[in-house]
Amino acid sequence: MTTKAGPKNPVERYLRMDRMPHIWCPGCGIGTTVNCFARAIEQSGVDLKKLAIVSGIGCTGRVAGYLSFDSFHTTHGRAIPFATGLKMANPELKVVVYSGDGDLVAIGGNHFIHAARRNADLTVFCVNNFNYAMTGGQIAPTTPLDAVGTTSPYGVCERPFNLPFLAKSCGAVYVARWTAYHVRQLTKSMIEAMDKRGFSFVEIITPCPTLYERRNRLGDGLARMEWFRDNSVIRHGSDTRYADIGFQEKIICGKFVDVDRPSLLEMTQAKLGDVVSHRRWQEMSRRQRRPLGEEATKG
Amino acid sequence: MPGYVSAELTGAHYIDGDHATAEGAIAAGCNFVAGYPITPSTEVVERLAGRFPSTGGNFIQMEDEIASSIAIQGAVWGGAKAMTVSSGPGISLMMEHIGLAAMTEVPCVFVNVQRGGPSTGLPTLPAQADMMQARWGSHGDYEIIALSPNSPQECFDLIIHAFNLSEQYRVPVMFMMDESVGHMTEKVVIPPYNQIEVTPRRFTTKRPGEYKPFALDNGSMVPPMVKAGEGYGIHITGLTHDERGYPVMNAQIQDRLVNRLVDKILKNVDKITRVRDDGVEGADVVVVSYGITSRISMRAVRMAREKGVKVGHLRLVVVWPFPEQLVRQLARKVKAMVVPEINLGQVVLEVERCAAGNCNVVSVPHAGGAVHNPNTIYSAIMEAAG
Ligand SMILES: Cc1ncc(C[n+]2csc(CCOP(=O)(O)OP(=O)(O)O)c2C)c(N)n1
Ligand code: SF4
Ligand SMILES: [Mg+2]
Numbered sequence: 001m002t003t004k005a006g007p008k009n010p011v012e013r014y015l016r017m018d019r020m021p022h023i024w025c026p027g028c029g030i031g032t033t034v035n036c037f038a039r040a041i042e043q044s045g046v047d048l049k050k051l052a053i054v055s056g057i058g059c060t061g062r063v064a065g066y067l068s069f070d071s072f073h074t075t076h077g078r079a080i081p082f083a084t085g086l087k088m089a090n091p092e093l094k095v096v097v098y099s100g101d102g103d104l105v106a107i108g109g110n111h112f113i114h115a116a117r118r119n120a121d122l123t124v125f126c127v128n129n130f131n132y133a134m135t136g137g138q139i140a141p142t143t144p145l146d147a148v149g150t151t152s153p154y155g156v157c158e159r160p161f162n163l164p165f166l167a168k169s170c171g172a173v174y175v176a177r178w179t180a181y182h183v184r185q186l187t188k189s190m191i192e193a194m195d196k197r198g199f200s201f202v203e204i205i206t207p208c209p210t211l212y213e214r215r216n217r218l219g220d221g222l223a224r225m226e227w228f229r230d231n232s233v234i235r236h237g238s239d240t241r242y243a244d245i246g247f248q249e250k251i252i253c254g255k256f257v258d259v260d261r262p263s264l265l266e267m268t269q270a271k272l273g274d275v276v277s278h279r280r281w282q283e284m285s286r287r288q289r290r291p292l293g294e295e296a297t298k299g
Numbered sequence: 300m301p302g303y304v305s306a307e308l309t310g311a312h313y314i315d316g317d318h319a320t321a322e323g324a325i326a327a328g329c330n331f332v333a334g335y336p337i338t339p340s341t342e343v344v345e346r347l348a349g350r351f352p353s354t355g356g357n358f359i360q361m362e363d364e365i366a367s368s369i370a371i372q373g374a375v376w377g378g379a380k381a382m383t384v385s386s387g388p389g390i391s392l393m394m395e396h397i398g399l400a401a402m403t404e405v406p407c408v409f410v411n412v413q414r415g416g417p418s419t420g421l422p423t424l425p426a427q428a429d430m431m432q433a434r435w436g437s438h439g440d441y442e443i444i445a446l447s448p449n450s451p452q453e454c455f456d457l458i459i460h461a462f463n464l465s466e467q468y469r470v471p472v473m474f475m476m477d478e479s480v481g482h483m484t485e486k487v488v489i490p491p492y493n494q495i496e497v498t499p500r501r502f503t504t505k506r507p508g509e510y511k512p513f514a515l516d517n518g519s520m521v522p523p524m525v526k527a528g529e530g531y532g533i534h535i536t537g538l539t540h541d542e543r544g545y546p547v548m549n550a551q552i553q554d555r556l557v558n559r560l561v562d563k564i565l566k567n568v569d570k571i572t573r574v575r576d577d578g579v580e581g582a583d584v585v586v587v588s589y590g591i592t593s594r595i596s597m598r599a600v601r602m603a604r605e606k607g608v609k610v611g612h613l614r615l616v617v618v619w620p621f622p623e624q625l626v627r628q629l630a631r632k633v634k635a636m637v638v639p640e641i642n643l644g645q646v647v648l649e650v651e652r653c654a655a656g657n658c659n660v661v662s663v664p665h666a667g668g669a670v671h672n673p674n675t676i677y678s679a680i681m682e683a684a685g
Pocket of ligand 3: 058100101102127128129130131132133140
């Protein structure tokens, strides 16, 4: 028997090939985003040794496990605080958080807004498939009004988040949104996001044909990509307030925010310098009248 | 390896247990702390926020304890020595990440300055009612190490030991203080840095490509570590994983992994155990205590001795893993063991289990909010002595 060696996939070197085949369904959009990410890494020239990927839990949460860099599959919703600690302890690292919509903005919503507020030096890629896929298609804070999910069989009654608006309001310095159809634009945005200092955010709308599309009768993965092609509107610089996503309504894509603001690391460095002297600590503690042991009987 | 304490602080100080814990952590080489304010633990992080910039450490006040308890784990993979600090409600929020640290074998320290519970309970008053939570609070089978200091000096000394144990066994260590010890001000002597023993992290000597994050070497049950950013391309997951760190969903790998996580602690109980023995040999009655209650017990023991009772005192400095063999043997030699604790009877359950009916075991419970009246413990001793 001979094994036929097919053409090698150019992004293989960024993947853990010993973990293939992956768990994702045919037509799933997560793999498409990983492809874009691998290309973004290749084009950006980022030091692979210094790149760390942090995911939470979910179908998207499995991304970390398929990438060949230092990668961490943490707990549901907590990729951002893990990444914050990792980056603070080793500022040389480029830390990318790659996770799902439920993970990042439902259970992890508090961490998301605070990381954006403090302009933590992180790049966050949120794969928004409009539902909790890993657990079987329940509704998420991103599910459009009226769409169905297993925990909202008559249609969602709550307004979803508008993620670009949320990220921008909290202070993100880079905000973009693309669908899995926009592979070139997405790759470019990923590069730009990784180049920023501070909190950069890219929302990626993807098909989940097995659950969201099937339950809402939106066709298979390919049909969905065609729908994205025909129903997305690219509007760079558009006001994020108007970037809401309604059920089967136009999806506004583009780069919405690209500004500079000192990052958490830069602010910390500016405030504390390399080392605050012991004397300054003594003065500070006296000023605050804290019993810090300074008056202690020495010896 | 010598400690990191800055030379300026070597000497005697008059500080409380919370401040001593902060200084001890610095001496142990701790350089990353994430926390969220909560009484009676806040002074620990306040001191670190003031001190870290001059010792090269990072403190970050996170948005909640869930975040704090995982930020420290990210920091450890970034190469830091890390801890978080909290009390009752905050510790309850951290439980999922204690499990993550146990599963992914992250050396780190969780300081719990215990207060009265359940729920918001008694924020400013002491308790020892989180002892079982410390051991069992996260889901699944796992083992941790828990230490219980009884004075500010011990807060300083033992937090260094806590860091050392966490590195030696790659395990989360619970530092079980209580409000009394945290807020009690006493003399604390900070030794010269070269007299402080610090266990460095054990990093692999293997090269990228050869290294598997959870493969054992030299017959050790604890795998060596790496940190992110050195080209190893590690994968770390809270899922059940094999030696490569890759998820594997089957009973066989689960069996191997979980048993190792438990065995690396339980098979080393003798090495980890630390007790203080006061007249246990030849005693008829032995008081078994830990933390602040050990100091109240000393008084009760003295009172009973004055009445001629042969009473010993066994203080558990390391509470978990429980010194099972020690207590088993002791139970065969004494008439009774008296176990006072500021809870309705937690560690006494372990004493009872190990005594296995060989001696009488008397619980001296207290619902929290204060320490015991020594007379209560004294009466229990006298009654047990018969
Ligand atoms: C604390 C906790 N709660 C719930 C779960 C179960 N759970 C696993 S993945 C998931 C949702 C994932 O949704 P999302 O983040 O959108 O990722 P997707 O699978 O859609 O990519 C949930 C609720 C969990 N693992 N941990
Ligand atoms: S369930 Fe949905 S999101 Fe998950 S792998 Fe399948 S298609 Fe993708
Ligand atoms: Mg999702």
